[in-house]
Amino acid sequence: SQTIHQWPATLVQPVGSPLSLECTVEGTSNPNLYWYRQAAGRGLQLLFYSVGIGQISSEVPQNLSASRPQDRQFILSSKKLLLSDSGFYLCALGGDPKAQYFGPGTRLTVL
Template identity: 90%
Template sequence: SQTIHQWPATLVQPVGSPLSLECTVEGTSNPNLYWYRQAAGRGLQLLFYSVGIGQISSEVPQNLSASRPQDRQFILSSKKLLLSDSGFYLCASPNGAYGYTFGSGTRLTVV
């Protein structure tokens, strides 16, 4: 079965500091991968998706970037965090009739 690992689970970072969140997938090969952000009281906003190594599509202009250095690895980064980057970040991958499988998420607080 497909499993998505995300880390860290929580992160508190000062404004202007860099960010790196990592997601790895097990149980599938060449998966599509997605980064979502979930703000309080709001739905999941698609940030980036990737259909393969080195292939990144951005859904919304923002302070973040994504990379896919390996087939099962997806990284979300920022060079300088903003307060507005705070939120709950989820990595996801399609899983047939289940829609998506999600990671456990990273709670990012920018202070």
């Protein structure tokens, strides 16, 4: 069965610091992968998606970036965090049936 790992689980970072969140999946190959952000009291916002190694599409222009160096690895990064980057970051796998399967998430607080 498919498993999604995310780390770290929680992170507290100062404004202006860099960020790297990692997502890895098991039990599948060539997955479609997604990064979402959920701000407090708000819905899920799609940030990036990837259909393969090195293939990244951005949904929302911002100071975040994503990379997919390996088939089952998806990384979310920032060079300089903003206060507005705080939120719950979720990695998801496009599955079959046509649903999204989510990882456990990373809670990011920018101070």
